[in-house]
Amino acid sequence: MGREASAQVASVQLTRISEAPKSCPRQESGAWKLSPLEQLMDAMESATKESISSPSFVVDAIDSLNPKVSLLVACAEASLPVIASMGASARRDPTQVRSGRLSETTICPLARLCRKRLRRRGVDPAEIRAVWSVEPPL
Numbered sequence: 486m487g488r489e490a491s492a493q494v495a496s497v498q499l500t501r502i503s504e505a506p507k508s509c510p511r512q513e514s515g516a517w518k519l520s521p522l523e524q525l526m527d528a529m530e531s532a533t534k535e536s537i538s539s540p541s542f543v544v545d546a547i548d549s550l551n552p553k554v555s556l557l558v559a560c561a562e563a564s565l566p567v568i569a570s571m572g573a574s575a576r577r578d579p580t581q582v583r584s585g586r587l588s589e590t591t592i593c594p595l596a597r598l599c600r601k602r603l604r605r606r607g608v609d610p611a612e613i614r615a616v617w618s619v620e621p622p623l
Contacts, residue, residue, distance in 0.1 A: 545569040550595065554602045561608045571596040571617035581620035587613040592621055 543560050545567055547553040553569065560567040569587060572595035583590075587603070587610040590596035596617050600610040 543567040568614040575622040576618045587615040
């Protein structure tokens with residue numbers, strides 16, 4: 486189980502993306518339209534850039550490095566706007582949270598590895614918006 490509000494005993498072994506909308510009050514009113522990651526990745530793998538139904542933006546909250554980088558590369562290749570959440574583990578000070586280009590990140594080990602792998606795959610980290618903490622990990 487995760488730490489998010491949708492984590493319930495009944496949601497064990499279910500994907501977060503399938504359960505998260507159930508805990509979002511705005512989703513019920515139809516104000517948000519969420520596309521499960523599985524659908525987005527399937528579309529990106531099997532479609533051309535022109536045939537992808539473009540979302541307003543993609544929110545990356547993946548904790549694992551390889552899937553995170555794969556999603557960011559796919560979004561960059563499809564020219565989809567994306568904002569990536571970097572590591573917040575062992576950080577407690579919300580006044581230290583910053584947003585900007587991934588190329589501007591400091592302190593965060595996850596952001597450093599993402600930048601390195603994105604460059605290897607031909608994606609400029611300056612193209613990716615990110616949220617990170619400048620607070621050193623405990």
